Amino acid sequence: MARLTDENIRLAQEIIGRYPKPRSATIPLLHLAQEQDGYVTNDAMAHIGELVGASSAEVFGTASFYEMFKFEPVGKYLINICGTMSCALLGAEELMHHAEERLGIKMGSTTADGQFTLERAECQAACTEAPCLQVNYRYRYRVTPGQLDTLIDDLSAGKLVSEIPAHGVVASVRQHIPADRGVGAVAPETVTENPVWLDGKAAL
């Protein structure tokens, strides 16, 4: 159970500063918390509430709507196998059964060593590459049961650590708006006039 670290508080404040209203930063900050601890802790939600001006219950209310947020530890590698139409038409069910047998767990559960969590996922926008899966949101396309075995072997042997970070990290590149280039967010109630470039003349 952990609140955000000093470094993450700094990042959180940078993110909050981009929005006209702090509460808009709730989901990005929940991701930050999940990145820090692997899942979203109660302490982190209370902390996020303090930062954006919401109660911890409100933060949990938002967080619990979204499937990516986990409220208890999951495996280091979250394997999401897509089961929606195009993948189902091309062998997703077989792939899921194979994954369950190989890892000795059912969809929705985690291996005893805490390495793998299996989930049935809905459409991942890779329908032409069916059946597909994601490991910590990194794609694998047209996956055969044999390739799934190799993937699990490689993950277990630590061969993919540079490509696939542990669960919690989604994007490994962050936006950063330089102070001298950013316009800055303004509370909507303080704006009463049209933007300066809308005067009927060209901006250049």
Add this chain to the structure above:
Amino acid sequence: MTGGTWPHAPGFYVGDRPQVVTSRFQYEDSYTLERYLATDGYKGLRSALARPANEIHDEVKNATVLGRGGAGFPAGNKWGLMPQGVWPRYLVVNGDESEPGTYKDRLLMERDPHQLIEGCLIASYAAGLSQCFLYIRGEMALAQERVAAALNEAYAAGYVGKNILGSKFSLDIVLHWGAGAYVVGEETALIESLEGNRGMPRLKPPYFPAANGLYGQPTIVNNVETLANLPWLLNNGAAAYTAIGTATSPGTRMVAVSGHVNRPGVFEIINGITTFRDLLYGDEFCQGIRNGNELKAFVPGGGSAPWFTPDQLDLPFEASQVGPAGSMLGSGAIMVMDSTTDIPRAALTLTRFYAHESCGKCTPCREGGTWLERILSRVVDGKGTDADLDQIFEVGESICPGAFPHASNEKLGIAAVPFPYRMNTICFVGPSAYAPVHSALTLFRSEFDARIVKRTMIKVTAVSE
């Protein structure tokens, strides 16, 4: 060129067609600022800034750039729905692509993020939008990384931020990302999510966030592909844009064809002209049904769309023809089922999706979607009865009262019921749970009947002396 050489854009095929939004996909470094600038990048923005904003708005209106998210509403008209004199106005980019079968916005964000950024800049300049939020689906790690890196480059080079290219035009583009919820693709749910709330659609009216959107302000919500069209449009003009496609469906559009075809893939096709037959059987497209099998059915416009059968193959990508035929073009996603397909099971994969993704706000969707999934599962498992099939229509009626759209079928002697439908829900998730099972039951009833348990009376004979 095939997509095979690109690790992140497999199955993308160019062919001999105009490329409005995919022209840079051929380069391995297509997502970098360097490549973008070497291929006319930010030229459209420069030419836009040299003209008054209202002229740029007119250019987009004249080009009739149809929204590529699903509803197909012209972008220029959408911008015009904002009330006069209410400031600030916002732009929210819908990059929450998750409609089953749809695979195009992710490619556009991963392969050409600067094109999208330039589109956002042009739209904001033309419509007087003060800040832009680029909402990317949570599960799309690479798209988020590519857009973040592109924004960092563009800020540093002066294309985004304060006094863009030394002009009076200033705009922040903020990368925002979701956390897994299909319904957030609905524009008012997207705004709720962006405000830090549960992503549930807002009650209508107001029908358009253009009137009342983010923080209660006028807000334009545009799809990624729609905005990606703008740089080309500014570089080439509305006349060149409308010269591609037809008068009511100008330009190109990206489609993804998946399922039982020989070459599933993503294609940029000519709007209004290309037919489903071209797409499924054409050499430059999918090259026919796998293993030489017969085509059984296809979903023409994303998981929400009523199904078509071979009878509708000659329809073009034109809403005014696909609508009366009983379906919609939606998000440019075609899912193909060959003769080996177990139709009730295929319908279940879609109905389960929508039942699972229901946000729970409207009862007909929350309860009805789950009912449809349970009943259909029972039928698929061979435990359903005749009453179950009737019940499916009854539940559907409570989500969408009246006749539900479906395709015609010559062999079955049924006529088409045109799109759209009436609905008892705020958004399209509920009706979308019904669409696949309704189409499947209407067009392939015998496959359901074959699975029904026939209850026969057991004769009890009195035991007598």
